[in-house]
Amino acid sequence: MNDRTSDPTAEECPRAAASVVLLRDGPQGLEVLLQRRHAQSRVLGGLYVFPGGKVDDDDADPAWAPLLDTPAAALTVPLAEPALSPAQAQALYVAAARELWEEAGVALVDAPERFSGVARDAAALGWRQMLVAAGVRLRTQALRPWSRWITPRRPPVGTPRFDTRFFLARLPAGGHASHDAREMTDTLWLTPRQALQRYWAREIELIPPQLMGLAELARHADVASAWAAAAHRTPPCILPETFDDGGERAICYPGDARHPVRERALPGPTRLRWVGGRFEPYDGFEGWFR
16 A cells, blocks of 8 residues: 555555546547456346456456566556565556456557457467467556545445556457446446436436546547546555435545545545435536546
8 A cells, every 4th residue: 555545454455456437538528448257257247347456466467567668667657656676566557457358359469469369268279378379468557546546445336345456448449348248237438427318317327436437538539538537647546435315325435524534536526425226426427527
């Protein structure tokens, strides 16, 4: 943990994870990829998420060095977390790229034509061995650190705790995203505002990190704008605080009067309340954009 938030106790320690916010420019501006987790999934079943998952032990293996376009030590710099070792930084990038490939079929590699036709399931051969066999390297520079979210100590929706680094990535030229029909069962490309509108209409289900991320992305007209903004800031660390509001559940973020971190970390609402089985801003739909 860095000094922008207090550390959870050892018994509450969340598991490291990585997620990719995949972007493209569409007819109405910036679009973001959302995928629906299988309804039978133990974690977030049926909800729409950005592709992502847990960091594996192999993701930190020194044997990755020749398969990366950037030395592990240099990967610590954009993450801006002094406590992270090069191996830990490498693991986050490798995990993000792996999950994007397995769940969305998008390969961030230096020779994508060599990777076409490769089966997505890395379980049989292994993610690293798949890249070796194809003769490609991971394009870590195609991933830009965007934010870090730590599940609250008292998760409002009963999920396990994760310490997730979110990365931005641009859909490669000629690339196509699709769900794997195993972990993910639907794929949507939507503008951030469209995604929030569909959530508001109860057509899709989302959780707070996705909701707040969409609210932030809604402030960018195109991919170039969001990409540049991520390059010129330190990725914020967000440890939400849950609280009781008149018998109802609520959650707040840095900058809110109830949060111990006084400096605002994100645009959009600083608190959400649980209404009718979902989180929403206190001042209604337009609260996402104020």
